[in-house]
Amino acid sequence: MFRTALVVLLVVALSGASPLVKPIQGSKPWRSRLDGRIVGGSAVSISQYPWQLYFTIGNYMCGASIISSTWALSAAHCVDGFSTSQMLLRAGTSTRGSGGTTHRIATGYIHGSYSGNDYDICVVQVSNAFSFNSNVQAVGLASSEPSAGTSVTVTGWGTTSYQGSASNTLLGVTVQIIDRNTCNRSYGSITSRMICAGVTSGGKDACQGDSGGPLVSGSTQVGIVSWGNECALANYPGVYANVANLRSWIQQASGV
Incomplete structure (x- = not known):
């Protein structure tokens, strides 16, 4: 399930465009198949994440x-x-x-x-x-994938609980990069174009409406909020598009 209260687009390649x-x-x-999220975070200023x-x-x-x-x-x-x-x-x-x-x-x-x-x-x-x-x-863009255990921060105005209300104030929460093999044991479908981040016990995550937002290490973006199982569940980290890849x-x- 995706991390937004959004939707899916029909896209058609133009003649002569790169196939990528x-x-x-x-x-x-x-179609309602989306989850975004900031759960367990706190208010941050746009000056911190400009x-x-x-x-x-x-x-x-x-x-x-x-x-x-x-x-x-x-x-x-x-x-x-x-x-x-x-x-x-x-x-x-x-x-x-x-x-x-x-x-x-x-x-x-x-x-x-x-x-x-x-x-x-x-x-x-x-x-x-x-x-x-x-x-x-x-923001800077990652050229190499951060190692498991690296602290990273995700920000957004998404819901503060699964199917809850969106935040009026920008929120941020710090989580850790989860080893791909560990993440794959939870989901079974993690590719090299994905990177996982969360906390094992749950309670901290992105949520509905946060989709597309940045996951950063300092001032370098390492991920894009993508999908996951609801929001902030134990042993189900958030899954992000892998910027380095x-x-x-x-x-x-x-x-x-």
Whole structure:
């Protein structure tokens, strides 16, 4: 189940486009198969995580991150089935849906191999560039996967419990990278394009509405909120798109 109260997009590759890159276009009815989440966290300031974006798609919400003055990174399942005209990014604010600056989407791409949980990544290009300041900055992108036990932080405005209410204030929670083999014993379907993070006892996680948001180690993004079994359950860590593994695709699709 995905980490958002969002939906899936129908995507059709344009003639001559790379088979790894699909433009965002078309639409498809909403399907409730998603979980996002910040559970067990606390309020944080946008100045601490200035790459965090509030991403609305139709009537649904996700997270995203700034990776350059004109490009943002999110999850494929957040945008799959929507047109770019239905999307809006908000930067530079700790408050859900207000403050900061808004940015329409000019174009975007999801991974050509995206299928449900795997390759769950997209990039979108904004029509009006981000103006960098203390509350608006690009995040670094991981080139190597962090080792098991590394402390990482996930942020967003998602629900604070499974099927609960979204937060009006940006929240963050610190979890640890979970060994892929351990994570696979829980889910049985963890690929190299995924990275897992949580706490063994549960109680800390992302949740509905956090999908697409960044998992960071310091100021480097290592994951994108993707899916999991409900939110913050013991022995079921959050599953994230693995930025290091997908780094070359990001560069190919966006030039970043």
